[in-house]
Amino acid sequence: MPEPRPSAAPRRPPGRLPVAAERRSLFDRLVEFISPGPDSKDELIESLAEAEHRELIGPESRAMLEGVLRMADLTAGDAMVAAPRMDLLDIDAPYDELLATVIDTGHSRFPVFEDRRDNVIGILMAKDLLKLQRAPELNLRTLLRPAVFVPESKGLNELLRDFRSNRNHLAIVIDEFGNTAGLITIEDVLEEIVGEIEDEFDDREPDEAGIVSLADGSLRVAGDASIEAVNQAFGVELPEDEFDTIGGFIAHQLGHVPRRGETAELAGLRFSVMLTRGGAVRWFRVARLPAGADA
Template identity: 80%
Template sequence: MSDPHPARPLRSGERPAPPAAERRTLFRKLVEFVSPGPDSRDELISTLADAEHRELIAPESRLMLEGVLRMADLTAGDVMVAAPRMDLLDIDAAYDDLLHAVIGTGHSRFPVYEGARENVIGILMAKDLLKLQRSPDLNLRTLLRPAVFVPESKGLNDLLRDFRSNRNHLAIVIDEFGSTAGLITIEDVLEEIVGEIEDEFDDKDGESGVYTLADGSQRVAGDAAIEAVNDVFGVQLPVGDFDTIGGLVAHELGHVPRRGEATQVGPLMFSVMLTRGGAVRWFKVTRAPEEALGSDGA
């Protein structure tokens, strides 16, 4: 019997249709994605990797799609900045102190507390401090915007939807007892999809977190291992309760280092270059002057 639908000749440059078996395989994968089984997400991620290998999608697209899939399992508590690392402003602080804190940290939004750090009463936009400078008699409370509170268990998908619909960029995360657990920003959520949002201090190629600057000093990541710094400088900074150089410096200072702050740890001087989310991203590290070493008894 002749074929009722004979294949038409291929036009110039036209590729033949994929075999029926391949079309069925693609259809089956699509059905499994729409009606996922217990292993559908892993299989979909594998399919995305195969699509990248066949150059159907770019590597950056695959990474973002995988980020979207994995974000479905994450909550606000998984990616928040923990409460001890939050940069907050005291409602009763003097204007100069507020300005110093804003400039020192470089954030655009700050939770404001009254009395205890747990008592967050609103959010201050850094740019609104200009209004206080123009009108010193203006009450700071009138500049505060309502604080948004979310539970630790809130899914990132839902949180991103809320951020977009309510035009908020920051939320205070509370635990099951109603206490402040941390804060989360829209940037924290987006980074789960697109990866680390690079800034002028970020370096994609390095792995140790220690880089040489033009003046011969070193740029050291806050999460760099203490052993890496010891190897580069040939020193013996203590490796005990802390794994990272940021943790060691914070312990020596007695508080989370602020941008522009400098301190000596052993034979090295650490100057904070950049902070983000209440943690130090980069230190500038030099050897301490001989006079300082002598005064420390080193």
């Protein structure tokens, strides 16, 4: 006698999902109804804050993700160093003057101009300047690398992609009329994502007062260093009764929060802004003014 054939599994009506899939879909819809996803960037940032609060992500991860989101709305003009605060080299300057500028500023790359500051003709790597010391007969022009020019309106996302693909680390920012508006480096772009990046000035830890000596004899002073600490370090008498930090005092004197590269001269000292972060000065480079200079 033939064995009975197993009955076929009941067929699903066309277009009908499996029961498990239906349940998952229903559950997903229920979760979305109870706790809908973010509909804007601000809501997404709030979600990241909630995720950090619930310890789903760490503070560093949250800060970096927020930086990525905010960077999408920023342009080269938002993160650049403005033209008046650019450190440039004159193509016709003597070697000793060029070397002094390189040592004083500590950058690794410099725009080079001819005749006027607005006429940038190339980029000089600081390390290439040593070739002139070994072979003075070399023409500085032969050491220049092509300058990259970008408009102020160029998005930071696109600029970072260009930096990576072209292996450039510095670009000259121009305004709508073709004039030099400033410069921007790959570090400036990355700091919008990851926050402050320590540079060659930061290879030593500051003391408890936020002050550390630099190789050229000047001092690096934290923006939140107390005015009392600055007075003791330099033997000056800046007022200590109205402001707690040197950054707050200098911002008051200038009438605005200083930007990177900006300087202020007070009590025989020159305060140069090395780094800003979050609307405040992170580091000043402080040096004494030459004898007879007006403070």
